[in-house]
Amino acid sequence: MISRRALELATAVLTGSFGVAVVVSSLDNGIGWSSAGVDAGTFPCLTGIIVVLGSLYNLLRGVVPAATLANVPIAITSIELRRLAGLFVPAAIFVAAIPLAGMYVASALYVFAVLAIPRHQSVPRALAMAGATALALYLVFERMFQVSLPHGALAAALGF
Amino acid sequence: MDNLQELLHGFTIAVTAPHLLLMVVGVLLGILVGVLPGLGAPNGVSLLLPLTFGMQPVSAIILLSSMYWGALFGGSVTSILFNIPGEPSSVATTFDGYPMARDGRPTTALATAFGSAAFGALVGVILITFLASWVAQAALAFGPAEYFAVYFLAFASFVGMGGAAPIKTVVALALGFAIAAIGIDTVSGSVRLTMGVDELVKGVSFVVAVMGLFGIGELLVAVEEEFHARAVSSKIDWREVFRAVGRLPRHGVALLRSAAIGCWMGITPGGPTAASFMSYGIARRFSRRGRHFGTGEVEGIISPETADHAAGTSALLPMLSLGIPGSATAAVMMGGLMIWGLNPGPMLFVDSKDFVWGLIASMYVGNIVAVALVLLTVPVFAALMRIPFVVIAPLIVIICVVGAYSVSNSYLDVVMMLGFGVVGYLFKKLFYPLAPLVLAIVIGDKAEDAFRQSMLISKGSLGIFFANKLVTCLIVGGIALLLLPLLLQLTRLWRKPASPATDAPVQERAII
Numbered sequence: 001m002i003s004r005r006a007l008e009l010a011t012a013v014l015t016g017s018f019g020v021a022v023v024v025s026s027l028d029n030g031i032g033w034s035s036a037g038v039d040a041g042t043f044p045c046l047t048g049i050i051v052v053l054g055s056l057y058n059l060l061r062g063v064v065p066a067a068t069l070a071n072v073p074i075a076i077t078s079i080e081l082r083r084l085a086g087l088f089v090p091a092a093i094f095v096a097a098i099p100l101a102g103m104y105v106a107s108a109l110y111v112f113a114v115l116a117i118p119r120h121q122s123v124p125r126a127l128a129m130a131g132a133t134a135l136a137l138y139l140v141f142e143r144m145f146q147v148s149l150p151h152g153a154l155a156a157a158l159g160f
Numbered sequence: 161m162d163n164l165q166e167l168l169h170g171f172t173i174a175v176t177a178p179h180l181l182l183m184v185v186g187v188l189l190g191i192l193v194g195v196l197p198g199l200g201a202p203n204g205v206s207l208l209l210p211l212t213f214g215m216q217p218v219s220a221i222i223l224l225s226s227m228y229w230g231a232l233f234g235g236s237v238t239s240i241l242f243n244i245p246g247e248p249s250s251v252a253t254t255f256d257g258y259p260m261a262r263d264g265r266p267t268t269a270l271a272t273a274f275g276s277a278a279f280g281a282l283v284g285v286i287l288i289t290f291l292a293s294w295v296a297q298a299a300l301a302f303g304p305a306e307y308f309a310v311y312f313l314a315f316a317s318f319v320g321m322g323g324a325a326p327i328k329t330v331v332a333l334a335l336g337f338a339i340a341a342i343g344i345d346t347v348s349g350s351v352r353l354t355m356g357v358d359e360l361v362k363g364v365s366f367v368v369a370v371m372g373l374f375g376i377g378e379l380l381v382a383v384e385e386e387f388h389a390r391a392v393s394s395k396i397d398w399r400e401v402f403r404a405v406g407r408l409p410r411h412g413v414a415l416l417r418s419a420a421i422g423c424w425m426g427i428t429p430g431g432p433t434a435a436s437f438m439s440y441g442i443a444r445r446f447s448r449r450g451r452h453f454g455t456g457e458v459e460g461i462i463s464p465e466t467a468d469h470a471a472g473t474s475a476l477l478p479m480l481s482l483g484i485p486g487s488a489t490a491a492v493m494m495g496g497l498m499i500w501g502l503n504p505g506p507m508l509f510v511d512s513k514d515f516v517w518g519l520i521a522s523m524y525v526g527n528i529v530a531v532a533l534v535l536l537t538v539p540v541f542a543a544l545m546r547i548p549f550v551v552i553a554p555l556i557v558i559i560c561v562v563g564a565y566s567v568s569n570s571y572l573d574v575v576m577m578l579g580f581g582v583v584g585y586l587f588k589k590l591f592y593p594l595a596p597l598v599l600a601i602v603i604g605d606k607a608e609d610a611f612r613q614s615m616l617i618s619k620g621s622l623g624i625f626f627a628n629k630l631v632t633c634l635i636v637g638g639i640a641l642l643l644l645p646l647l648l649q650l651t652r653l654w655r656k657p658a659s660p661a662t663d664a665p666v667q668e669r670a671i672i
Contacts (some may be wrong), residue, residue: 011587021355025355038612038615039348044341047335051334084380095578103562118550141562145211
């Protein structure tokens, strides 16, 4: 279970640290006024500062429970968390597998795994859908629009 | 009457066999993404974007805008038949649309929705026809300072009128600006904010961001709640369609009021979602049958639908004439315009007349095509909703992954897209608005350039933003909008010092 407050804090920390990174990184480009006009780092630095300040405000709002936050103490229940993970974890593994397996193999495996392992569909149907997905991708992208999708290190090793 | 002549010329471009075919394809794809939860107009349009790079700009924009109309209509279908809004902007349609459909009048509900939606869109297009070239004419005299002031006003109006928590809007905007700044700086040529990752020199494409924020993010929100697609009958009774549309003029006041709200919210970047909620709320307050709202009232369907489509259509006005999109989807289309080598803004009306008037004419035709197609295909798309979500979800993930990759054949983009997905989920969950974030990513560079150019002209003095009446008005208006939430907060505290803001959840609901 994740409380609304924890989620607010985590998001504020996330945006805030991005803001800090932007400020630090933009200092390299120089901020302020030079002979060439406004320096390249000025605008990003300003936006970074605004992000940091805004995140701090959101952080404080999260720590001090306001009326609105008290109304929704729980943002994500454990069941919802399991559903989220059920979608996101396979998707992340799929993306991680693309450099190795290539887009076609990875997406076919992904569709098969998501459908067959939790037994949403029977194995033959899942296999058929996985095959159809890879084939459709190939036809639409490689053939119709001539966009080459990554074939993967595995395919390269096999000589494709 | 120059406009009418140009418009007639536009019709000769829009009403040709290949373009009509593109409209049909676009509308059908649009209805599809509108019906599927997790895919909406912004990422539907951005998914299609890489496929338009080889097309003529006018054909490409007809395809994309038709998809937009289709998505707006498709979102209402599921709202009414399944109580599941396919689009954020059709959430308000569920309030009265679903009860009416459940009571055995699905055809009436659908026909009322489509009829009023078409009316809203028509008002929006007429507004564009007569106003866009005039605005563009005025904008031709703009210098960098005026441009920055207009951008500033646009961003400030998100904060002042967007409906989300103001500071969250500010954070979303500033994040977008920072993301837009990543890569090579167009003015000085130096590399910015790559944080040691060389591949980031090319910058972060807005397509990648939109795909993650709206595609994966919305999917994650959708998967949380299990769908119970308890469909009411989706059979269409054609005689009832005409009867329901025939009854629409009786609600003329509601129609006109909602269209006005929609146009206003579309031109100022409030967006269709805010417009439909606002229109519904106002209708409930002013209608004589306001007490019955939520039980299947006709005006409860008319108001959000008219405003939704009026806003969606008129959001293209500032995009065409000023280069400032009025909604997230318009922002994506504007990104497309820049990729096709067009320069959104007043010069479009001088340099690319065929493009502009072809697009405007196609809006008239496209909306008619959309109404006809959506009525014909309701049973087909309703059947689609019976496909379990677990089957659709991985397909949407794959579409987003392939889409992000195909922008510039980069694996890093895919990883970033997934990251944007997490951010999109968090933002949606915590009511950070996504539209300003996308808008800032698309036009952040232009706003920055305008600021730096005006600083060059004035040799570093901010006085240039108060140099003439127009700039001063725009800047002062922007500052006023920025301060508006603060003022409202203060007056609220003044009136009832002890009680905390109780209407906040309603507000938060409005921006889901």
